[in-house]
Every structure is written in structure tokens, then in C-alpha cells.
Amino acid sequence: MTPLISVDHFSKSYEEVRAVRDLTFEVNRGELFGLIGPDGAGKTTTMRTLVTLLRPDTGSVTVDGMDVRTRMKDIRAITGYMPQRFSLYPDLSVEQNIRFFADLFAVPREELPARMDRLYRFSRLEAFSRRLAGRLSGGMKQKLALSCTLIHDPVLLVLDEPTTGVDPVSRNEFWEILHELRAQGVTIVVSTPYMDEAMKCDRIVIMHDGASLAQGSPRDLVASMTVPMYALDDRDLVMNFSRIETVPGVRSVQSFGDSLHITSDGDILPERLQSAIGGALGRDVHLRPISPSLEDVFIALIEEGGVHVL
Amino acid sequence: MSSEHLRFTGDPALPASEFAVSATDLTKRFGTFTAVDAISFTVRKGEIFGFLGANGAGKTTAIRMFCGLLPPTSGTANVAGYNIRTQSRYIKQTIGYMSQKFSLYEDLTVAQNIEFYGGIYGLTREHIARKTEQLLEELQLQDRRNKLTASLPLGWKQRLALSVSLLHDPSIIFLDEPTGGVDPISRRNFWRIIYEIAGSGKTVFVTTHYMDEAEYCNRLSIMYRGRIIEIGHPGELKERYGLDSMQDIFIHLVGGDIRPENTP
Structure with missing residues (x-):
């Protein structure tokens, strides 16, 4: 099957800022894909x-085979987008907000009850359907925003x-919902600054200064x-580790x-490294060999730029 | 430095206390809703204290009371030696406050933000000018001094906001989710600065949703439904619950279906 999203040598600048430089990646259908x-x-x-809110300067970006430059309307019809500051109406209730977005996307009236049922089932917001959106907690607001984004049954979900x-508990719950949606066949592109969330993606691209530094499954990258x-x-x-940083x-x-x-540099034996650090600190230390986490990989890629990622 | 506010900060005749913050049955109700429910705890001077809790647990309400912005319904607290009920105006001059959301004016330049806050804190003109140069140099923002704050990357904005909140040399600083939305590298840099601040003797009172940052705190509390349900050193808590990380402890204590937001 062809990928749902194909980004090919895509670049975009704003005046003097080169926001994206020669970016290439693909997102398969039904994949949970992270921009990190x-x-x-x-x-x-x-x-x-x-x-389709921005046009590429160069390169091509397609969604389901459609070019974002020319097929704006068709792409928007199959896409749900949740920007960083998603606008809910704080003085409308949970249900009124969902209905409002249903009208915006021209969801047929007769289909609405079934769709709302489905959204309530995974968001667990039904008990709060009459609560004003402005009075929801942070985690619940995000679930309501996601529900509004899903009201027109998009095949692609883009979450910034x-x-x-x-909070960590609500974040866990939100990601459980994303996994449920993926199980139903929705393709999801999500950005996050949290490395534990990046680990929950099928594949990720690690970006820096507008370019791709590495791509792959989080486990392969690690x-x-x-x-x-x-x-x-x-x-x-x-x-307070500057004394260690300078140890050969x-x-x-x-x-x-x-x-x-x-x-370490790789060549130095663990015992020698341990005694060198102990010497610098003036006392015995114990170094414990560990496997790196995705956060280690991320930092190494961005700070050193020299990790051997395939 | 002879500016007005110093009369309230460095004077040894003022009530001394070994605690930067001490709360006794501090309570805030809004109508029938109890946002903060009789919390009692202390924060020692020079400590990095983590104030954790789920969204809606009452953290922000408590911080507003500590900053003298909101009077308690009952109970009381002392912050930097001042009573939050009777001496709240002194507290405002002795503390620093930074939140991710409300600190800087995006449509002012970097230098204008520093000048503006210096003015608010009652610093003299020369003092502001000196501080401005010093901060721009420390933050390596000299080249961007006349750029709109909106144009700075988020990590830099947060460092600028932190510096601005320290302009009047407060003895305690309240940081409300200072690193929200920031990548791991910027967060680490930010925490190195927090350690420097604490190393200079100031008290740091910080909220965060990043549990790896919770590990960096000297002590922390976990708030749930308006109450403090756990408090201690991260290592103590891990031992107490037999869990390896603050993330696991947080989810163990606050997680599940019993959260207030899941009760209509």
C-alpha cells in the first residue's frame, strides 16, 4: 500500500528564517508517527x-496522493488538526462545543448521535456533557479538543x-486514546517534547533546525x-558536574x-574511566553500565551531532 | 542599592525564620468548593522544593496565596518571614514569581521587558541600566536586545522570564511550570540555573509536570484534591513505596479513576 503521507525534499522559509530544510519522510497508513x-x-x-495551511517553497508534500498545493479542500475533508492552542468556547458546554464543530464540518444531523456516542465512549466525557468547557481541567480540555477534531471522522489526525x-496521569490517558484510535485505523502524526511519549510512537523523525537528524522506530534509534x-x-x-566533564x-x-x-570515548576501559573520575573528585565512585534511553539519543544527536544513528 | 524595596528585604530587625515558607492549615474555598484543604508544611531556606500535583489539585491556588495575591479562607502561612494575611504587600516585594504563561510582554523588546519589570520592582534608573546590561550578557542576548520578545525561541524566553523575576534580588522564587513545552536540552540548562540560584542561598519553589525534574528537587510534596498527601525527599519516597521513579510514585498516588475530574 502507498504511504498516506509523503514529504519529499520539503523546504519552507519565513523571510530570513529557514523553518524547514530539505525534509523527507513518509507516514504509512494506520501508523502513529512522531515529530520530535x-x-x-x-x-x-x-x-x-x-x-494545507502553509504551502511548501520547494519539494512536494502529499496526503493520500493529493498535493497540498492544489487539493486543499479534499485534504481538509479527511484531516483533523489540533493546533497547540486549540480554541474551545469556554462559555459553551462540552456538548455544545462538539455540536459546533460538527456543524462547521457539515456532519449530517442524523449521523451526529452515533458519532457523539463514540467520542464520549473513548473520551469518557459524557458525564460532563453539560459542563462549561472553561471549567474543565487541563487534561479534560485536551480530550474535548481531540473530540472536536475527530467529529468529521478524519482518516488523518495531526496533533501539535x-x-x-x-499532568502525567492525564497524559497517559490521552495516549491510551491515541492507541485506541490507531487500532481503529486512524493515521496519527503527533509532535511532543516528551521522550516517554516519543517512545510510544511506531516511528519518529528527530528534527533540529528544520532538518531531519534521524528517523526510525524509537527502539531502533536507541x-x-x-x-x-x-x-x-x-x-x-x-x-554540579563540570569537574567530571574535563576528565580525559x-x-x-x-x-x-x-x-x-x-x-566515554569508547576506547577507554570502564575501570580506567571510573578511577579517572574518582581521581578528579577526590573519592571513590561507582560507574554503572547502562543502556541509553531515547532521551540520551536525542541529546547526543542535537548536542554532539556525532552519534552513529543509521 | 538604596531602592525603596530593600527596606523590606535585607533588614536584620525583621522577623527571622529558618523557613522560607511555612503553612499551617492553609485553606481556600470558592463557594462550596474547597480548592486548598488545610495544608501544613514547611520549606527550608535555600531548598529546592517541588510542589507537585495533577491539573486542578489546587497548586496554583496555593501559590497565589503564598505570593500574597489571594487571601486564605482560613489557616495561615508565612513566606520569607511575612504573614500572608497581614503583610502581603511586603511579600510581593520579597519574592520572585515566574510562570510559563504570563511573564513577558511579547510585543516589547527584550531590553524593554527588563526595564519594565525593573520599574515595577522599584529599582532606580541606574540600577535598571546596569542590570539590563548584566542580564543581556549573561543570557547572551546582546544581539537581540532590540528584537521583539515574541521572536525568541521558547527556551530563551523562559530564561529571560526567570532572569526578570530575579531582578529585585528576591529571597524566594516561585516557578509555576517554568519548563512546560520545552525540549529536554533546554530543560536541563534551565535546571542548572535553578541549582545556581539555590546555591546562592535563595529558596526555589517550583511546580512541574515533568517527573524527571521532580527528581532534581531537594524535597517535594504531592497535592491531591486540595490536600498534601505526600511529602519528602525523592529518595525517601522511592524507598517508602518500593518504586523506582517519581513518575511511578505520582501515578500510584494520583492515578486511577478516583481523580476529582472523573467525578461529575
Whole structure:
């Protein structure tokens, strides 16, 4: 089957800023695909282009075989887009908001009850159907915004940082909903600054300065990081590790929660690295070999630019 | 430095306390809804204290009371040695506050934002001018001083907002989700600055939804339905619950179907 989305050498600039540079990726039908990158990486520009709100300067972007330059109306009919600041009407109820978006997308009246039932089932918002949107918690607002985005039964869902500012429990719930939608065949493109969410995608592209640094399944990306990595569990050092950074054989040091993650040059033996760091600190330390996480890969890609990712 | 507000900050004659924050049965009701329900806890000076909780647990209401912006319904609290009921105007001059959402004026330039806040905090003109140069240099924003704040990348905006909230040299700083929506690298850089701030003796009171950041706090509390249901050192809590991460502890304590937002 052909991919649902095909982005081919796509570039886009705003005046002097090159927002996206020569970006190429594909999204298969039914895939949960993540755009991962720091602020300003070009994620939002890419998403807006996918939903035909922006036109590529060069290169081509197609959705279901349709060019975003020429088939705006057709693409919008099959696409649901949730921007970072999705506008709900705070003085309308949950149900009134959904009905409003149903009218905007010209959902036939006779189909509406069945669709609302379905949206309520996964969002668990039915008990709150009369509550004003302005009085919902952050997590519930996001679920309502998602429901409004889904009212016209899109085959493609484009979500720009849907869980920013949402607490960990509500974030988990939101991602369970995304997995349910994918199981029903919806293709989802989502951007996120959270690496634990990136791990929940089928495939991701890591973007930086408008370009793709790496693509693949999160697990493959993690496996491709071959530099030896160690953890040093010491809370006192977590934010105060400049003495370690300059130790010969140390390539990089990053704080991770209450420990440090240290990558070595690769050639140095773990015991030697351990005693060199201990020497620099003036006491014994214990380095624990660890497998890198996606966050390690992300940092290595962006800060060092030199990780051997396939 | 002889500006007006210093009369209230550095004076040794003022009530001294080993705690930067101490709350006693602090309560706030809105009509029949109890947003903050008799919370009692203390934060030591120089501590990085994490104030965690789900959306809607009452964190923001509590912080507004600590900042002297909202009077409590009952109970009380001392912040930086001042009582939030009777001395709230002193508190405002002794604390810094930064939130992700409301700190900077996007349509002012970088330098104008610094000048504006310096003026609000009552700093003298020379002091503002000196501080402006110092901050622009520290943040490496000299080239962008006349650019609109809106044009800065999010991570830089947040660092600028943090610097601005420290202009008047507060003894305690409240950070309400300071790193929301920011990538892991910018968040780490931000936390290195937080450690520097705490290292200089200031107290940092911070809320976050990132549980890896919770690990960086010296102590933290978890709020649920207006109450503080757990408090301690991240390591203590992990031991107490036999769990490996703050993420697991948070979900264990706050997760499931018993959240207030799931009860109509």
C-alpha cells in the first residue's frame, strides 16, 4: 500500500528564517508517527503544511496522493488538526462545543448521535456533557479538543503538542486514546517534547533546525547508539558536574533525574574511566553500565551531532 | 542599592525564620468548593522544593496565596518571614514569581521587558541600566536586545522570564511550570540555573509536570484534591513505596479513576 503521507525534499522559509530544510519522510497508513525536536525545529511548520495551511517553497508534500498545493479542500475533508492552542468556547458546554464543530464540518444531523456516542465512549466525557468547557481541567480540555477534531471522522489526525502542560496521569490517558484510535485505523502524526511519549510512537523523525537528524522506530534509534554509557548515582553531583566533564576519556555528561549519564570515548576501559573520575573528585565512585534511553539519543544527536544513528 | 524595596528585604530587625515558607492549615474555598484543604508544611531556606500535583489539585491556588495575591479562607502561612494575611504587600516585594504563561510582554523588546519589570520592582534608573546590561550578557542576548520578545525561541524566553523575576534580588522564587513545552536540552540548562540560584542561598519553589525534574528537587510534596498527601525527599519516597521513579510514585498516588475530574 502507498504511504498516506509523503514529504519529499520539503523546504519552507519565513523571510530570513529557514523553518524547514530539505525534509523527507513518509507516514504509512494506520501508523502513529512522531515529530520530535526542540522548540524551533520546524515541527509546527511541517504540520501546518500537512494540513494545507502553509504551502511548501520547494519539494512536494502529499496526503493520500493529493498535493497540498492544489487539493486543499479534499485534504481538509479527511484531516483533523489540533493546533497547540486549540480554541474551545469556554462559555459553551462540552456538548455544545462538539455540536459546533460538527456543524462547521457539515456532519449530517442524523449521523451526529452515533458519532457523539463514540467520542464520549473513548473520551469518557459524557458525564460532563453539560459542563462549561472553561471549567474543565487541563487534561479534560485536551480530550474535548481531540473530540472536536475527530467529529468529521478524519482518516488523518495531526496533533501539535497535545499534552504540553498536562499532568502525567492525564497524559497517559490521552495516549491510551491515541492507541485506541490507531487500532481503529486512524493515521496519527503527533509532535511532543516528551521522550516517554516519543517512545510510544511506531516511528519518529528527530528534527533540529528544520532538518531531519534521524528517523526510525524509537527502539531502533536507541539500539543504534553504540557509545558506551554509564550512570553515576550521586545526587550531589547532579547539577554540579563540570569537574567530571574535563576528565580525559569522558565525552559527555548529562544529568538524568538523580544520577548522571556519562558517555566515554569508547576506547577507554570502564575501570580506567571510573578511577579517572574518582581521581578528579577526590573519592571513590561507582560507574554503572547502562543502556541509553531515547532521551540520551536525542541529546547526543542535537548536542554532539556525532552519534552513529543509521 | 538604596531602592525603596530593600527596606523590606535585607533588614536584620525583621522577623527571622529558618523557613522560607511555612503553612499551617492553609485553606481556600470558592463557594462550596474547597480548592486548598488545610495544608501544613514547611520549606527550608535555600531548598529546592517541588510542589507537585495533577491539573486542578489546587497548586496554583496555593501559590497565589503564598505570593500574597489571594487571601486564605482560613489557616495561615508565612513566606520569607511575612504573614500572608497581614503583610502581603511586603511579600510581593520579597519574592520572585515566574510562570510559563504570563511573564513577558511579547510585543516589547527584550531590553524593554527588563526595564519594565525593573520599574515595577522599584529599582532606580541606574540600577535598571546596569542590570539590563548584566542580564543581556549573561543570557547572551546582546544581539537581540532590540528584537521583539515574541521572536525568541521558547527556551530563551523562559530564561529571560526567570532572569526578570530575579531582578529585585528576591529571597524566594516561585516557578509555576517554568519548563512546560520545552525540549529536554533546554530543560536541563534551565535546571542548572535553578541549582545556581539555590546555591546562592535563595529558596526555589517550583511546580512541574515533568517527573524527571521532580527528581532534581531537594524535597517535594504531592497535592491531591486540595490536600498534601505526600511529602519528602525523592529518595525517601522511592524507598517508602518500593518504586523506582517519581513518575511511578505520582501515578500510584494520583492515578486511577478516583481523580476529582472523573467525578461529575
